[in-house]
Amino acid sequence: xxxxxxxxxxYQGVIYWAIxxxxxxxxxxxxxxxxxxxxxxxxxxxxxxxxxxxxxxxxVSMGTSGHLVGGALAAIVLGSPFxxxxxxxxxxxxxxxxxGDGGITTMGANIINMGVIGGFVGFYSYKGIxxxxxxxxxSAFIAAWLACLIPALACAVEMFIAGTFPLMExxxxxxxxxxxxxxxxxxxxxxxxxxxxxxxxxxxxxxxxPLKKVSAV
Amino acid sequence: xxxxxxxxxxxxxxxxxxxxxxxxxxxxxxxxxxVALVAVPYSTMIYTVGAIFFIFFxxxxxxxxxxxVAYLKRLAAIMPVWGIIIFFQIFLKNRYYSEYHSLVxxxxxxxxxxxxxEFAFILCIKFMLTISFIILLSSTTKMQDLxxxxxxxxxxxxxxxxxxxxxxxxxxxxxMFRKIQESLKTRCFNPFDSRLPYRYRLRQLGYTIGTMFIRxxxxxxxxxxxxxxxxxxxxSHLFLSKKPLRRGExxxxxxxxxxIIVMPSCVWxxxxxxx
Numbered sequence: 001x002x003x004x005x006x007x008x009x010x011y012q013g014v015i016y017w018a019i020x021x022x023x024x025x026x027x028x029x030x031x032x033x034x035x036x037x038x039x040x041x042x043x044x045x046x047x048x049x050x051x052x053x054x055x056x057x058x059x060v061s062m063g064t065s066g067h068l069v070g071g072a073l074a075a076i077v078l079g080s081p082f083x084x085x086x087x088x089x090x091x092x093x094x095x096x097x098x099x100g101d102g103g104i105t106t107m108g109a110n111i112i113n114m115g116v117i118g119g120f121v122g123f124y125s126y127k128g129i130x131x132x133x134x135x136x137x138x139s140a141f142i143a144a145w146l147a148c149l150i151p152a153l154a155c156a157v158e159m160f161i162a163g164t165f166p167l168m169e170x171x172x173x174x175x176x177x178x179x180x181x182x183x184x185x186x187x188x189x190x191x192x193x194x195x196x197x198x199x200x201x202x203x204x205x206x207x208x209x210p211l212k213k214v215s216a217v
Numbered sequence: 218x219x220x221x222x223x224x225x226x227x228x229x230x231x232x233x234x235x236x237x238x239x240x241x242x243x244x245x246x247x248x249x250x251x252v253a254l255v256a257v258p259y260s261t262m263i264y265t266v267g268a269i270f271f272i273f274f275x276x277x278x279x280x281x282x283x284x285x286v287a288y289l290k291r292l293a294a295i296m297p298v299w300g301i302i303i304f305f306q307i308f309l310k311n312r313y314y315s316e317y318h319s320l321v322x323x324x325x326x327x328x329x330x331x332x333x334x335e336f337a338f339i340l341c342i343k344f345m346l347t348i349s350f351i352i353l354l355s356s357t358t359k360m361q362d363l364x365x366x367x368x369x370x371x372x373x374x375x376x377x378x379x380x381x382x383x384x385x386x387x388x389x390x391x392x393m394f395r396k397i398q399e400s401l402k403t404r405c406f407n408p409f410d411s412r413l414p415y416r417y418r419l420r421q422l423g424y425t426i427g428t429m430f431i432r433x434x435x436x437x438x439x440x441x442x443x444x445x446x447x448x449x450x451x452x453s454h455l456f457l458s459k460k461p462l463r464r465g466e467x468x469x470x471x472x473x474x475x476x477i478i479v480m481p482s483c484v485w486x487x488x489x490x491x492x
Contacts, residue, residue, distance in 0.1 A: 051383070
């Protein structure tokens with residue numbers, strides 16, 4: 001679902017960049033406060049892993065491209081949607097600058113789709129579904145599926161606003177592709193979280209912050 | 218893409234006058250060229266601007282002393298994904314044209330429009346040129362230099378640190394991938410072999426991906442622990458020595474930016490004066 005440089009007019013690219021920068025700023029703040037010595041290698045390896053899984057691209061005729069996203073995986077493992085924004089921004093920088101996958105002027109739109117929407121949808125749907133079902137595999141699978149589908153639909157809407165693809169055809173094509181790809185994304189996300197929880201449970205952030213102060217009674 | 222990563226780094230380690238230019242100059246010029254190309258409206262004006270920018274790109278590429286085939290190979294690697302998307306434009310109407318003339322009528326009410334072909338061609342030119350500048354930048358600048366250059370321009374320190382590690386991991390991933398692939402080959406394991414049970418194949422692939430992830434992480438963790446032993450930490454500041462641009466680099470930067478801004482503006486103004 002990378003939007004390339006040619007697909008969006010420059011003024012729209014500027015607007016998406018402005019919105020994305022707000023979230024990137026918050027993600028940098030997350031990194032400053034929460035990315036400690038233990039998390040940094042995990043952030044980097046997750047970024048590299050997401051880069052690897054995103055490299056399997058399929059063209060979508062009425063949209064952009066179809067691939068796994070990884071936003072939910074990053075947000076769940078690191079316990080914050082801003083972690084997904086941070087990681088996906090890094091992935092998009094490397095893809096855009098080294099491989100020409102995505103674009104420079106459209107990077108803002110791509111950060112919004114995969115990092116912001118993917119991360120927030122993945123993280124909060126995981127939390128909500130897990131609270132209801134108490135099952136990690138079910139909640140991670142659904143969260144990853146949604147975090148793959150919804151950014152793809154957002155991408156189709158952005159392409160329509162840009163005037164390069166029709167809305168209904170774009171939504172249908174991107175929706176169908178990513179609904180199928182989302183199943184693979186769900187399986188990979190569950191497998192990765194299961195593996196990390198079993199092999200290195202210390203790496204998974206439960207999202208519970210340690211107490212900073214203990215008041216004396 | 219992992220194999221392409223190794224090739225890009227091999228190209229970046231060559232030597233030429235373009236390779237030796239400071240990364241900041243190359244980043245600014247390439248990004249400026251991309252912005253200028255994207256800023257050109259979806260009109261036939263892109264033909265002239267595109268031709269001028271291609272000559273500009275070609276001049277740099279020839280100075281890199283990299284084979285032209287290397288550029289074509291990288292373009293061909295990216296082309297299939299975006300090429301199909303551009304191709305489908307010929308069947309679509311969009312808001313950039315008020316009138317559409319059907320060129321070919323196909324079954325199921327599908328039409329190929331003259332204007333849509335023109336639009337697809339415009340997108341194709343924009344795509345090929347923007348990608349060309351990305352290929353130029355990545356083929357002539359080492360990843361670490363790109364990172365240092367971006368940090369000097371103003372990339373936040375948190376990104377620089379994590380990106381530096383991510384780039385290392387990409388290569389670790391690449392080596393792990395090769396090693397695991399070789400070990401699977403020596404055991405004659407083929408995931409597409411239909412004679413093997415489906416669940417067995419899935420389990421093996423699951424183990425492979427999981428092993429790659431964990432081994433890469435642990436390899437990276439060892440590297441990072443050794444960095445910590447030498448006094449590095451998330452709270453430590455990355456030291457980048459001051460590196461002022463040389464006079465030649467300043468000249469190239471200013472001349473390049475003037476060219477990138479002035480040329481499309483001239484074409485745009487000429488279009489109005491002619492019609």
